[in-house]
Structures are given as C-alpha cells and as structure tokens.
Amino acid sequence: MFDKSLKLSNYEIDKKYELQKGNILDVRNLKVSFKNKLGYVQAVRGIDICLRKGEIIGLVGESGSGKSVSVKSILGFNEGSTTTADCLNLNGINILTIEKNQWQFIRGTKVGYIPQDPLMALDPTKKIKNQIIDAIKITQKRKLNNKIFDIQRNTSIKDEEKFQQINEAKAEYKKNMIKDNVHMRMMEILSFIGINNPEEAIEAYPHEFSGGMRQRIVIAMTIIGEPDVIIADEPTTALDVTIQAKVIDLIKKLRDTMGISIIFISHNIALVANLCDYLYIMYAGKIVEKGTIEDIFLRPKHPYTWALITSIPDENSDDELVSIPGTPPNMISPPKGDAFAARNKYARKIDFEKQPPLFQVSQTHFAATWLLHPDAPKQEIPSEVKNKIKIAKKSILLKKEKQNGK
Numbered sequence: 476m477f478d479k480s481l482k483l484s485n486y487e488i489d490k491k492y493e494l495q496k497g498n499i500l501d502v503r504n505l506k507v508s509f510k511n512k513l514g515y516v517q518a519v520r521g522i523d524i525c526l527r528k529g530e531i532i533g534l535v536g537e538s539g540s541g542k543s544v545s546v547k548s549i550l551g552f553n554e555g556s557t558t559t560a561d562c563l564n565l566n567g568i569n570i571l572t573i574e575k576n577q578w579q580f581i582r583g584t585k586v587g588y589i590p591q592d593p594l595m596a597l598d599p600t601k602k603i604k605n606q607i608i609d610a611i612k613i614t615q616k617r618k619l620n621n622k623i624f625d626i627q628r629n630t631s632i633k634d635e636e637k638f639q640q641i642n643e644a645k646a647e648y649k650k651n652m653i654k655d656n657v658h659m660r661m662m663e664i665l666s667f668i669g670i671n672n673p674e675e676a677i678e679a680y681p682h683e684f685s686g687g688m689r690q691r692i693v694i695a696m697t698i699i700g701e702p703d704v705i706i707a708d709e710p711t712t713a714l715d716v717t718i719q720a721k722v723i724d725l726i727k728k729l730r731d732t733m734g735i736s737i738i739f740i741s742h743n744i745a746l747v748a749n750l751c752d753y754l755y756i757m758y759a760g761k762i763v764e765k766g767t768i769e770d771i772f773l774r775p776k777h778p779y780t781w782a783l784i785t786s787i788p789d790e791n792s793d794d795e796l797v798s799i800p801g802t803p804p805n806m807i808s809p810p811k812g813d814a815f816a817a818r819n820k821y822a823r824k825i826d827f828e829k830q831p832p833l834f835q836v837s838q839t840h841f842a843a844t845w846l847l848h849p850d851a852p853k854q855e856i857p858s859e860v861k862n863k864i865k866i867a868k869k870s871i872l873l874k875k876e877k878q879n880g881k
C-alpha cells in the first residue's frame with residue numbers, strides 16, 4: 476500500500492529556506508506572474524508573510540490585489556504561473572520543490588483550504604455522509620503512509636524495531652478504519668462544527684443545505700485532515716451578516732481548541748478585526764502595510780489602509796462596503812512608484828516615481844509609504860478616517876479585548 480514513488484525525500488531543505496523560530500509558514504519575496512496575450516500579469520510582486528504557530532493572520536485588500544494568488548502558491552493551485560520566492564516553507568516543507576504527485580501529501584494534511592464558494596469544495600452528486608467518510612478514510616491512509624515514511628527515515632532505530640513500529644501503525648490504521656470508528660469520528664466532527672441533527676444531516680446532498688451550513692460542512696472536511704495551517708479565502712463573502720459572524724466564530728474555534736494556524740482572506744477590513752491577531756494589507760501585488768489589529772486600526776499609516784478603513788459601512792447600516800474611488804492599476808505594466816499614488820489624494824511627486832520601502836513604525840508595525848520618510852511633511856490621519864477609528868475602537872477593539880479577557 477505504501478507507494479514508494481511518493482517518497483517525500485526532497486522535503487529536506489536547505490538552511491537558507493529554514494523556518495524562523497516559532498513560525499509554521501515563512502514566505503519570503505514571493506512573486507507570481509501569468510503570461511497572457513498582452514504580456515505578463517504580475518499578480519504578486521515580492522511579498523513576505525510569516526505565520527506563527529497558533530496565530531490567525533488576515534490578508535486584506537480590494538478585489539484583484541493578489542490575495543488569492545498569494546495563498547494559492549502555498550496550495551500548489553497556481554498552475555501555469557511563474558512562481559519564485561526566496562523561501563516558501565510550510566512547517567519544514569519546501570513548497571517550491573513539491574512535485575505534482577506529492578501535493579496529495581500536502582493538501583489536506585499540511586494545509587487545508589476553505590474557498591469562498593463551498594460548493595466548489597463539495598461533490599454535488601454525493602451525500603454529505605459519503606463525502607465525510609471518504610475524507611476520513613483518505614486521511615487515515617495518508618497518516619499511515621506518513622508514519623511509515625517517518626519510521627523508515629529514522630536512522631536511530633534498528634530494522635527490527637522499524638518492522639515492529641510499522642506493524643503497530645498498520646494495526647492502528649485498521650482499527651480506525653472499522654465502520655463504527657469512522658462513524659464515531661464523523662459524529663465527533665459534526666458536533667464540533669455545530670450540526671444539531673447530525674444523523675439526519677449526513678443523509679442530505681450539498682444542495683439541500685443553506686450556504687452557511689454548507690460552509691460548515693466544508694470546514695468539517697478541512698479539519699478531518701488535521702492540517703497545520705488552514706487558508707480561508709473569503710469564506711463568508713457569499714453569506715448574510717448573521718451567518719457570517721457564526722462562521723467566523725467557528726474558524727476562531729479551530730485555532731482556540733485545535734491550535735490550527737490560520738490565514739484569513741477578506742476584502743473587508745472590518746470583518747477581520749475580531750478574528751485576527753495580525754494583518755497584512757495588500758495592494759497591487761504588494762504588502763503595503765502590516766501590523767497588529769491595534770496598529771492597523773488605531774495608527775494606520777498607509778493612505779490605502781486609510782481608504783479601506785473609510786470604506787467600512789456605518790454601524791447598524793446594511794450597506795455594502797463603500798468602494799474606494801478610482802481603479803487599481805494594470806498589472807501587466809504596474810506603476811513604477813507607489814501603485815496607489817494615482818488614487819491617493821495625499822500623493823506627492825516621489826510617489827509616482829519611486830517605490831517606497833517598507834518603513835518600520837514599531838516592532839510590529841510596518842508601512843510602505845513615503846509619508847513615513849523622515850523628511851516628509853507631517854500628514855495627520857484624515858478626519859474621515861479618525862471618525863471610523865472612533866467607531867472601530869468602540870465596536871471592534873473593545874470586543875476583542877473582551878475576548879482576550881482583558
């Protein structure tokens with residue numbers, strides 16, 4: 476059963492690609508482009524992201540800013556792209572060297588994916604029960620294969636001991652695969668994600684569920700594989716507001732009870748505030764600002780972050796996000812300066828001419844704007860942003876403090 480062609484030997488990685496201490500994912504200088512008739516679409520232009528163990532980070536930006544393409548590099552979903560990076564290390568695995576037939580070892584067990592449209596992740600022709608059972612069985616098999624691989628690779632034990640450990644692993648696998656045990660595991664997971672009537676629910680097909688319920692099922696399927704990292708790509712965009720909040724609470728629970736590290740993508744900066752520990756603000760394929768929730772909401776520095784905060788709808792309003800005036804640049808020939816300059820009323824000459832570096836504001840806070848240059852004239856946070864910050868302080872940050880038990 477253990478297919479030798481799927482050996483993971485090239486997971487061994489070079490020192491320069493090593494993870495920083497405490498991290499589970501290190502992305503350094505990631506660039507992704509796609510060739511089309513007109514040239515190369517430079518979707519991601521040299522970004523750094525690090526995810527610590529047990530942390531939830533948010534990746535925020537308007538549609539088209541490169542959020543999905545960035546995370547798809549970690550999932551091996553960017554077929555046809557040119558992808559380069561100085562480091563793309565997922566819990567010790569060098570993603571840059573993964574071959575096609577090895578992705579089955581990575582997706583699901585190392586990194587789980589929750590897409591925007593849950594139907595994309597579910598098979599419409601199969602009952603929920605069969606999809607979950609299949610996922611549990613595949614996971615058990617993968618776990619066994621990984622365990623055998625680890626035992627085989629272990630140079631500190633003798634062959635007889637390896638033989639015995641492999642037999643024990645196979646016995647445990649057989650036990651876990653018994654019908655009743657698989658069923659028990661299924662019920663355990665369904666109860667975790669908050670399905671009230673699991674025995675009835677599993678007999679249904681995906682189309683018989685509401686959007687929120689479908690997304691819960693996708694989350695269930697994702698956690699079956701016990702991944703180290705989960706990437707949730709706008710998982711609540713298709714849901715209405717009250718359901719959104721419940722799905723977000725569930726995603727938070729994955730971290731709080733299972734210790735899974737999470738990347739949560741959203742075009743809505745208000746949505747991530749109660750969930751994330753750290754935010755990356757993305758525009759035109761670059762990270763323009765990064766910091767803790769407090770850094771970003773109380774002391775935002777980049778005019779693009781100001782624009783995102785201004786676009787938060789007023790409290791108690793059912794309005795969608797207000798869109799930011801202007802349009803993002805053409806990514807085949809992105810601007811040579813700050814890509815946001817053309818939409819930025821605070822832009823100066825240099826913003827159109829030269830790419831700003833990522834200035835350090837504090838130990839946790841960085842922003843790529845010339846406004847932070849020591850010689851730049853002082854620019855106050857605009858009053859409309861300040862007003863939104865006041866509201867954010869009340870509704871978002873206080874709630875977060877409560878959650879943190881402060």
Ligand SMILES: Nc1ncnc2c1ncn2[C@@H]1O[C@H](COP(=O)(O)OP(=O)(O)O)[C@@H](O)[C@H]1O
Pocket residue numbers: 509510511516517518536537538539540541542543544545806
């Ligand atoms: N497969 C692809 N081929 C060509 N261009 C692509 C492909 N996928 C994404 N892009 C382009 O890359 C840019 C970033 O897309 P994406 O990461 O999906 O944005 P976001 O998730 O932030 O809305 C967009 O300009 C998009 O058109």
Ligand SMILES: [Mg+2]
Pocket residue numbers: 542543544708
């Ligand atoms: Mg996207």
